[in-house]
Every structure is written in C-alpha cells, then in structure tokens.
Amino acid sequence: MSTQINIASSGGATGIWGISNSSGVYTYYTTLTLAMTAATAGQTIEMFADVVETGAVTVTLKNGVNINGNGHTYTLNNSGLNHALSAANSVTTSCNIINLNVVRTGSTGSLFDNSCLILGINGSGVINCSGSTFRNSGSGCGILYNSSSIHEINNAVAYATTAYGAIGIFTNVGAKLNNSIGYGTSGGTGIRCHNGGDIQNCTGVSDSGTGIHGLGGNHSNSVGISASGAGFFSAAISSNCVGRSTSGVGFDIQSATSIINCVGMSVSGVGLYVLAAYIYNCTGISASSRGLQLLSGAVAYNTTSRSTSSYSVFANSSLSEIYNSTIISNWNNAGGIGISSNNTTVPSVILNTTFLLSNASAPYLFNGPAAQAVSTRGNTYRGGGAYSVLITQAIVAVEDSQGNIFL
Amino acid sequence: MENVTKIDIIVDTIYCYDEITNERVNYPLTSEYDFFMNEFSDTQELLTVNITDPIARIMKFYTIENSIPKSFTELNYSDMTEEQKVIWDSFVLMIKSK
Numbered sequence: 001m002s003t004q005i006n007i008a009s010s011g012g013a014t015g016i017w018g019i020s021n022s023s024g025v026y027t028y029y030t031t032l033t034l035a036m037t038a039a040t041a042g043q044t045i046e047m048f049a050d051v052v053e054t055g056a057v058t059v060t061l062k063n064g065v066n067i068n069g070n071g072h073t074y075t076l077n078n079s080g081l082n083h084a085l086s087a088a089n090s091v092t093t094s095c096n097i098i099n100l101n102v103v104r105t106g107s108t109g110s111l112f113d114n115s116c117l118i119l120g121i122n123g124s125g126v127i128n129c130s131g132s133t134f135r136n137s138g139s140g141c142g143i144l145y146n147s148s149s150i151h152e153i154n155n156a157v158a159y160a161t162t163a164y165g166a167i168g169i170f171t172n173v174g175a176k177l178n179n180s181i182g183y184g185t186s187g188g189t190g191i192r193c194h195n196g197g198d199i200q201n202c203t204g205v206s207d208s209g210t211g212i213h214g215l216g217g218n219h220s221n222s223v224g225i226s227a228s229g230a231g232f233f234s235a236a237i238s239s240n241c242v243g244r245s246t247s248g249v250g251f252d253i254q255s256a257t258s259i260i261n262c263v264g265m266s267v268s269g270v271g272l273y274v275l276a277a278y279i280y281n282c283t284g285i286s287a288s289s290r291g292l293q294l295l296s297g298a299v300a301y302n303t304t305s306r307s308t309s310s311y312s313v314f315a316n317s318s319l320s321e322i323y324n325s326t327i328i329s330n331w332n333n334a335g336g337i338g339i340s341s342n343n344t345t346v347p348s349v350i351l352n353t354t355f356l357l358s359n360a361s362a363p364y365l366f367n368g369p370a371a372q373a374v375s376t377r378g379n380t381y382r383g384g385g386a387y388s389v390l391i392t393q394a395i396v397a398v399e400d401s402q403g404n405i406f407l
Numbered sequence: 408m409e410n411v412t413k414i415d416i417i418v419d420t421i422y423c424y425d426e427i428t429n430e431r432v433n434y435p436l437t438s439e440y441d442f443f444m445n446e447f448s449d450t451q452e453l454l455t456v457n458i459t460d461p462i463a464r465i466m467k468f469y470t471i472e473n474s475i476p477k478s479f480t481e482l483n484y485s486d487m488t489e490e491q492k493v494i495w496d497s498f499v500l501m502i503k504s505k
Contacts, residue, residue: 004409288457
C-alpha cells in the first residue's frame with residue numbers, strides 16, 4: 001500500500017518511520033528526512049509502510065545511522081533532478097541499508113541526476129545493502145558513484161534503463177562494489193565501470209546492452225550477461241570473469257590492460273573478441289561463430305577456442321601471436337578451419353598449440369591471397385587438413401646443442 | 408545495414424551485426440518480414456542468418472541455457488530449395504538496404 005506523506009516537524013506517536021531507544025520504545029516520524037535528522041550514530045530507522053514521495057526531496061544518509069525497510073518501498077516520484085538517497089560529498093558515510101526497496105521514477109534528467117542512491121564526490125565509507133533493491137524507472141542510475149568517490153557498496157541489487165548502468169561507477173580512486181547485481185533493461189547497462197571501480201563477485205545483466213561494461217577499474221570473479229549485446233566488455237583489468245551472450249559477443253576485450261582466466265561464451269556471436277590486447281588462460285566458446293577473434297596485434301597465451309559450427313579462430317593481423325593454446329572446431333565441414341584470416345594474414349607466431357578439427361579437408365591455418373611466412377613450432381594437429389598452400393615456415397634457425405631455437 | 412555479416416532474430420527484434428567491427432543495428436521484426444519467418448521460423452529461441460561467414464546458411468537454436476543451446480539445426484544455402492533461396496536472398500537484400 002502506498003501512502004502520501006505529510007511533512008511534520010518532530011517525532012511522535014505515529015509515523016511510518018520509527019527509531020527505537022535502548023528500551024525498545026519507538027519514536028515515530030512522518031518523513032525519512034525527519035527521522036534521519038533525529039537519529040544518532042548506532043541507531044536504526046525502521047520503515048513500517050510503503051511511501052511515495054512526490055516532492056523534490058533527497059535524503060542524505062548519516063554516518064552510522066542504519067535503515068531497515070522491513071521489505072517496504074520508498075519511491076521518489078518527481079520530475080526534478082533529485083536523487084532519492086545521497087551519501088554526501090567529502091565525508092565518510094558508513095551504514096546498513098537493509099530490506100529496503102528504493103524506487104526513483106518520473107525524472108528525465110541526465111547522468112549524475114536522479115539516481116536512487118548517489119555516492120558523493122570525495123566521499124568514503126562502507127554501505128551494506130543486504131536485501132535492498134534500487135530501481136530507477138526514469139533516466140538515472142540505480143546506484144551512482146560520483147567522481148572521486150571511494151565508497152564501498154556490498155550486496156546491492158539495482159535496476160535501470162540507462163547505458164550508464166544500473167550501477168554506474170564514475171570514479172577512479174578505488175571505489176569498490178562487492179557481491180552485487182545490476183540489471184539493465186531496455187538496452188541499459190548492468191554494471192558500468194566507467195573510469196574505475198574494483199568489482200568483485202558481481203553480476204551485470206542486460207537485455208540488449210552490455211552486462212558489465214568495464215572501461216576502467218579491476219574486475220574479478222564477476223559475470224556479465226546479455227541477450228544481444230556483449231556479455232562483458234573490458235578495456236581494463238579482468239580476472240576470473242565470464243561474459244555470456246546469446247547473439248552478441250560473449251567477452252569483448254579492447255585495448256585492455258590485463259585479461260586473465262576469463263571466459264567468453266556466445267550462441268551466435270564471437271566467444272572472445274580481442275582487439276589490441278593480451279589474454280592469458282582464457283577460453284572462448286561459440287556455437288555458430290568463432291570461439292576467438294584476434295584483431296590488431298592481439299596475443300593469446302594458454303587460450304582455448306572452440307566453435308561448434310564455424311571455424312575456431314578468426315585472426316587477421318600478422319602482429320598477432322598464439323602460444324600454448326588449444327584450437328577446436330567441431331564443425332564437420334571444410335570450413336571448420338583452425339585459424340582463418342578471411343583472406344588476409346594469420347598470426348605470425350603460433351607455438352606449442354593443439355589443433356583439434358573435425359573435417360579432413362579443413363585447413364589448420366588458412367590465409368590469402370598473398371603468401372605468408374609463419375613461425376610454427378611444437379604444434380599438434382588432429383582431424384583437419386594441411387595449411388593453406390600460401391603459408392610457409394618462417395623459422396629458419398636450427399636448434400642449438402641444448403635444444404633451444406631462435407625465432 | 409549494408410555491411411551486415413550476421414542477422415539474429417530473437418522474439419520481435421532483428422539484430423544485425425558486422426562481426427569484424429562489432430557494430431550492431433536493431434530493427435523491429437514487423438509483418439514485412441512474414442514471408443521470411445513463415446518459411447524459416449518455428450519454435451527456435453534464436454534464428455541466425457550467416458550471410459557469407461563461415462558460409463551462407465540459417466541456423467536455429469533451441470532451449471538456450473547459459474549461452475549454450477541444447478540443440479540446433481543448420482540449413483545451408485546450397486541445400487535450400489530454389490524457392491527458399493529466393494526468400495533468403497530477398498530477406499538479406501532488405502536488411503542490407505536499410
């Protein structure tokens with residue numbers, strides 16, 4: 001049940017918001033603002049009914065003052081730019097916001113406006129959000145880290161439609177997001193690390209946007225999921241992460257700093273799309289596209305690529321290199337190639353790599369139309385055909401007496 | 408989308424991709440495409456049209472869980488009937504001209 005609130009000036013015997021004293025006696029307040037003003041560090045403001053606030057009201061959180069929503073919903077329905085909740089600029093705000101549903105609706109402001117919860121500039125503190133949701137059906141984020149925020153958010157669930165993220169991190173000074181989920185709908189981004197943010201054990205989900213959009217920051221043990229967009233995009237540091245998509249790229253890696261132990265999966269899109277980056281111990285899987293795509297000198301170490309019904313790897317740069325990897329195509333077709341350049345050049349170095357193909361006419365390496373010398377050594381081949389006739393061996397040195405060789 | 412290399416149809420949306428540049432353009436699946444859907448669509452969750460890469464074909468994926476389909480079918484362009492080829496050609500031309 002929603003209740004239109006009236007402004008009252010002080011606590012009393014009735015009100016939707018209550019604060020218990022040490023004897024368990026509650027003082028009630030008609031607005032969250034009034035309850036927050038009255039509360040002191042260590043106290044918990046409890047909510048006893050749903051509230052719809054239509055005024056231009058932002059409630060500023062207070063350090064050490066917790067909110068227990070008891071499963072109720074606080075809605076800010078206002079066309080202005082106000083955030084529903086705010087952790088103030090340049091101060092520490094640590095608290096628990098539990099079992100509270102925060103809804104921000106009715107606003108069409110731009111980025112940095114009208115979020116459910118904004119974490120202020122140069123602010124800090126840890127905010128635990130167990131059992132709470134932050135849902136923005138207007139234009140803003142669910143949770144927004146403003147610039148230079150170093151807040152830590154735990155256990156939050158947020159929803160929004162903006163490309164800036166159900167959870168948007170716009171700070172590069174070490175903000176943290178742990179064990180949280182961001183849902184982007186109508187093309188919105190699930191979680192966006194715009195220019196920083198350390199995210200751990202997080203999940204970003206989107207329908208047609210990006211599940212987790214990691215332009216900056218460090219991402220670990222996190223999962224990005226999208227139906228038609230990229231599951232996970234990283235231009236930063238990602239480890240032990242998974243990107244999944246139905247028709248888009250599973251894991252989209254572009255000029256990233258470091259990608260370690262990551263998996264990209266897609267049904268009809270590329271599993272791992274790697275542009276100008278190094279990847280280590282990664283896996284790309286696709287049903288109808290290639291498992292791995294290497295562009296602009298991308299290099300793969302200890303990487304597995306598997307395609308069910310296409311060639312395994314697309315790579316069109318001679319600056320690319322592949323080491324200690326496994327290249328699999330299960331496509332019983334002459335097109336079930338190991339590494340294809342689609343008529344340009346394949347990687348110039350391919351060492352200690354295993355090729356597992358499914359058609360005897362499918363070449364392990366395919367390039368064209370010009371001849372190309374490729375350094376290949378220590379590779380294992382099964383199930384496919386010969387290289388493209390245009391590929392020759394680039395290694396001209398012989399082993400020394402200790403078995404070493406110079407490329 | 409002139410440079411489209413792959414077309415995906417999920418529910419009521421057509422997703423067109425250039426898989427080299429990772430560009431994507433979406434179009435609503437309107438009745439103008441009924442001629443194509445009536446011929447090739449059934450209960451799949453995802454219908455994919457590969458225009459040339461790796462080959463010209465239609466793939467249909469069923470019961471997709473965690474980005475893995477439980478089953479799929481593949482109909483290569485070369486195995487289509489002449490009537491199906493005309494439909495396929497018309498559909499791809501329509502998408503490329505948008």
